[in-house]
Amino acid sequence: MKTLPSSLRERKRYLAIEVISKSDVTREELIREIFAATGSLYGDIGSSECGLRLLDFEKQKGVIRCSHMMTERSRAALATINTIGGQRAIVHVLGISGTVQGATQKYIQCATISRPEHISI
Amino acid sequence: MVEGYYDLCIRCLPEDDIAMERLVSLAKHLGFNGAGIMQATNNSKGPTLKSRSFNAYFDLANGIEIYEDNPAKLHSHLVRYDPKVNFVMVRGGTDKLDRAAVETTYTDILSLPFGIKGSGLDHVIARSASDRGIALEFDVGSLIRYRGGKRVHTITELEQRLMLARKFKVHMVLTSGARSIYDMRGPRELIALAGLFGMTKEEAIKAMTVTPAAILKKRRLPGGFIMKGVELANERIYSEE
Numbered sequence: 001m002k003t004l005p006s007s008l009r010e011r012k013r014y015l016a017i018e019v020i021s022k023s024d025v026t027r028e029e030l031i032r033e034i035f036a037a038t039g040s041l042y043g044d045i046g047s048s049e050c051g052l053r054l055l056d057f058e059k060q061k062g063v064i065r066c067s068h069m070m071t072e073r074s075r076a077a078l079a080t081i082n083t084i085g086g087q088r089a090i091v092h093v094l095g096i097s098g099t100v101q102g103a104t105q106k107y108i109q110c111a112t113i114s115r116p117e118h119i120s121i
Numbered sequence: 122m123v124e125g126y127y128d129l130c131i132r133c134l135p136e137d138d139i140a141m142e143r144l145v146s147l148a149k150h151l152g153f154n155g156a157g158i159m160q161a162t163n164n165s166k167g168p169t170l171k172s173r174s175f176n177a178y179f180d181l182a183n184g185i186e187i188y189e190d191n192p193a194k195l196h197s198h199l200v201r202y203d204p205k206v207n208f209v210m211v212r213g214g215t216d217k218l219d220r221a222a223v224e225t226t227y228t229d230i231l232s233l234p235f236g237i238k239g240s241g242l243d244h245v246i247a248r249s250a251s252d253r254g255i256a257l258e259f260d261v262g263s264l265i266r267y268r269g270g271k272r273v274h275t276i277t278e279l280e281q282r283l284m285l286a287r288k289f290k291v292h293m294v295l296t297s298g299a300r301s302i303y304d305m306r307g308p309r310e311l312i313a314l315a316g317l318f319g320m321t322k323e324e325a326i327k328a329m330t331v332t333p334a335a336i337l338k339k340r341r342l343p344g345g346f347i348m349k350g351v352e353l354a355n356e357r358i359y360s361e362e
Contacts, residue, residue: 020147020303040268041317072313079310080265088303092151093310 010051011068014097016107017078019060021089027057029085034064038077050074055100061108063100071096125154126308127333129184129230130210130258130296132159133304144302145179151307155180155333157208162198163188182207182337186232190214192221199227208336210258216243223249229336230294232258233282235275242282247289256332257282257291261314262298265306279318294336295320295328 031054038047051067066074078091097103135141148156185202189195210230211222222228263275286293299305312325
């Protein structure tokens, strides 16, 4: 299958996120929680409209791709996540950008690193 | 006072100064400029109303949430706690209690529980609250904590309250209602969650900035005031005369 030309591709937005929790969470656990949260809040149809996809996740920070009209909905769905892999956690959106590079450079590399052990109960 | 986003209803009381520091650092990291720590009167230990150190970069306010089933006793609670805290919130429930709460001048915020049959915000309470400048709490924490049917009912109730608040021009306060630091969410997340029940971005921003700041300003005495009605006169004026 050929890649669609850029004019025909669906527009996307990239959410730079960080996970605040007592101990580190794995990529698989985060993906499971993201889909559980969106599925619970919007159902299958709403989830597919959001088009969430975890692109990169390392050291509690990552980039999530979503549809460009669904940024607020995606943010709300991520805010409803309260446990990841059985432990309490917060998914905090650091910022939204139009490119992966923008999201990474602006929000992940420049962000002050929040050490999870320092904000645990 | 620091201008910016406020989460007025954090319902967890940190045990020590270290836990408090963690809470403040997390709130700052999430993007808040101020927060209100709520203590409930039905707490088994009773509320500890010690004053907290005022941080120039973060506005930490003390609040009290009054739980009282008997509307006749509500007034005595309000008179007792009013001078000791920065703001007073009354937890509603029954119609009589809600009406008693919005008929006093001591109440700053009215908080209504979810899922209680035959209770909630009606046009009478909304009008009274609007007349007396009492704000209505929109706790989006229930959208975070609940799943399934309970969340569906919560969204429906919040939609109904928003409709009445808009119609009667009741002040709104958007809060996370956090029971622990892991229930806290950033201002942009709270705006997105408020959008789920139809609150616009402008309304949500006002409910986290202007309204909380006005509530806190009402009780804080401006510079020069020693107590209500007593201002320290400028000595220079008298010396010149």
